[in-house]
Amino acid sequence: MAPRRNVLLMIADDLGRQLGSYGDPMKATPNLDHLAADGVRFTKAFASTASCSTSRSTIYTGQHNHQSGQYGLHSQRHHFCTFDHIESGPALLNAHGYLTGIVGKVHVGPDRVYPWTVREESTTRDVAYISDRCAAFLDKAASEAKPFFLTVGFIDPHRDRTRSGFGNDDDFDERVKRNRFDPAAVPIPQFLSDGPGVRQEMASYYESINRMDQGVGFILQELQSRGLADDTLVFFMSDNGPPFINSKTTLYDAGINLPFLMRSPGGPSGVTNPNMISYVDVLPTILDWAKHPTSVNPDPSSPRLGRSILPILSSTEELQTDWDKVYGSHTFHEITNYWPTRFVRTRRYKYHRNLAWRLDFPMAADIYGSLAWEDVRNSEDRTVGGRRLRDYFFRPPEELYDLEADPRELHNLVEKAKGDETTGEVLRDLRAKLDAWQRRTEDPWLYKDGISLLFVKHHVDAGMRMPDRADFEPDEPQSKGVNAVTDTSFGAGVVWER
Template identity: 30%
Template sequence: MSQTRPNILCIVSEDCPPRLGAYGDRLARTPNLDRLAGEGVTWRVANCTSPVCAPSRFAILTGRHAESVPPAQQMTAFGPFPEGIATYPEVFRATGYYCTNNSKTHYNCDIDPNTLWDETSGTAHWRNRPAGAPFLAVFNTMLTHESCVFERKDGPVRLQDVTVPSYLPDSDGIRQSLASYYNQVERMDAFMGERLAELEADGVAEDTIVFYYSDHGSPLPRSKRFCYDEGLGVPMIVRVPSRWRHLLDVAPGTMVDTPVSLVDLFATFLSVAGLDLVEGLQGQAFIGPKRRKREYVFGGRDRMDERYDLTRTARSARFRYIRNYSPHRIWGQHYAFAWESKAYQDYETDHIAGRLTPREERFWQRKPAEELYDIAEDPDATVNLASDPLYAAELEKTRDALDRHMLEIHDCGFIPEASQAEGWQANRNETIYPLREVIALAGLAIARDASNIARFCGLLDHPSLVMRFWAAQGLLMLAVEGGPMPPQLRSAWASEHEPTVRIALSEALGHAGDGMTQAEYLTRFIASEHNPRLRLQALCALTEMPHPSRVSLPVIAGLIEDEDEYVRGAAGYLKRRLEGSYEPSSKIFRYDLFRQSGHSGLPVHAFPRLTTR
């Protein structure tokens, strides 16, 4: 008997931008996905919500931006999952679908994946479903994960075949990373072909809607972890069999320009299955009877690995707007895991040696408050139009759209991690987290206008710790730029009891000439504090302060064996900086301790030959 509801198959590749033949990449060998695109619909501007896996997967699972459910926006946070938030496998199971996941989870919260799925494992498959049940199946491959470029992957694509993006130097390490990546993309395509062949072999292809996408973009420098198209842009291909063609409003083989987001998948699954949209979804369906067209998709980044760098972005069919809420930090902060790549090592080596062009050197500089790029004319996003009067109207329009979005989703990214304001109840309390006021204050902070110093100082006794934090951030940003700090800053630091605010004030004082005293304070704090995220914030502040005292070295050295992966990475980097032994090729990421930790985001088999340093 014919099914009354379609099956849904999601085939997902890790860390994969749209470097496919279907997207016009002539070097990519992707016959299976190109065939899928020819039989389906491809979205030219598909974005994830965060340029790293865990927050992105939270958004897919819940249909909500991770920053609306803190601390899910922070990389590997595992915070409490609030009651009352739906997940798509639970909703579909309740309606009779057999739901399987093969096999990555890493949902960035404390939810037990085994409670969501009928089966989640390396053997989970629709073939195990009860007779007659429709299925929703996810297959994920790590063949293209960032770690694939840490070692050479041979194949038909060679170093000399690739084209290096214009914002990167043309080095052997970068070329090898890109060539290895293309070779892994070919293997990934074969994996996808096997899943599609299984549909045909089982006789269910005509009853199955296939979604192909990635969790985020490429592992090259300035890609993963960053809010450009290379980090947020993903492929999105959907094949709808002829029986269900009424769910589409375009013909097969079409390339659609209307933006879509991975946060839209939950609503889209419901739409194609004929189910009602659930309460609280922030995404919207892009196929099926409930489809709606977007003008913008939104995303951002918060803590990535061991580094803090708050960014929010809006992408239309043509433009990308970026707002940097940490303009006092350079793009090229050191990430222990990413620096396992020869591409990052080569890039920093060339930076240190002074061999970079101004376009390439930009990555190692502090950021502007705002960026605007015409992607149609500048696909590499290298010409910032934010100050160009010809684009003033576009800037204002997109700026307003981003502000509205942050308010609509109740963006909690402005709340410092591990602070008392981070909890689900606290962040909904207007007294604790006055979001509209916070957004306005953060906007003043990133403007870095010294005329606001008195205003920042006046807010250092605000009852909301979040307001105090952003007042402190405003002073820190000015201190980094060399601006004079008012004398009352020290008394504010002495009376502040919230650690996240005090750390920011400590760094500001350190930049304002009190480096030795503040280095000693932060060292003592790191040695006595038990919360790893507070220790991490202090480590980051200590790393950025000028002339940190060598008295911190014994404490920092003691943290390279820490239980927390990110504390280890930050401490290992800082230790080498303090010793004067750091080189871009320094081995800082600890595979031995990483394996022992049983990290749920990256299984041990992701590093088959990287067991020693």
């Protein structure tokens, strides 16, 4: 009998690159570090967005959130939902003869779009219990003689509902060990500023990370004990960056450049892969591994723009074509956190287009209540991670960063581009790339003259003149005598971009 091509997908909640395999000194993640040594560690893996539900929908559907309709958080009063017609991984693999399941955090909907056969939604941080439920799922797959696609949604290391907690005082199975971290010894990420509240929260954050890592170890052991490790493609990733100001909900790299590990049966081990991958590539990779008949490659008629990572899994050098840029979009976090941004990132440069730049940047409720934010707002220099608070909350319509010289994205080069031809050419090129990608993905937030081009294209096609600029200019409102929009194409007719 041929081996079953199983899939285990593990997703942490609000985890940054605080893993030993990514150079973190706290040794909080021995199981994940072992997984990295056993498989492939990507250094340039990017979420499409830095918010939980939207990022998970990207993983499960292979579509950016402005394509799928999962514009913001699914839970509670936010209640954003994926469009009914979207095909998800669980639906595709159910039809392909797989047993599909999810244990732990779900945070996407509606259920009919994400029809996991086994759905054990839970808010527990007891990773031993989560592992036991995963074990029961593996036994069910064996009893039904089916290959499986199992998703594990860890709650850790998300904040709890206290001001500075990460669930560390909950009751856990005795198999879960409590490992505390010294606030004086924790490293402070570059995107944050030092302070007593920051240190207290980072110490608690590391404890939560370590607990999640124990859960990874438990689940991988369940695979091993059943003889499934050699038949199972394993992923580990995070939905978005750490739950602190200047990271989560932003499209700066601190919010989207995340840990991403893969272990493929018979595949490479101990590999560090520097190529740029996007979370839209996850579902095509799973479909490729499962030998699903659905196309896994870019197709003019397909809304899934990602590609299978499997052909480049063993690469240790930067490939010169295709895997050299990523795109992403953020629209909402909470329903009151409206601040649409689109970005394109190459290996060296990052371009942000802020569609609602006249609004101040909104803060997520959990970050607003944190001790870290209290430290920052009461500091004398009024900066966070070297960024002025004024620049954080009041951003311009465009941002351009040279990430080789400025990895923290502090020095916006848009003004420099007006007088420097080299920088100007970079800016024009990335503007054009982002514009083409927004057209290809039928993005309602492709704005011209301050309005969605998608929703007024029929007027332009009928002869209405529309200024070819992103924002409406009240001091120069005329539409006559200006460069006008002539290209209103969207969708499959546009040159393909991820």
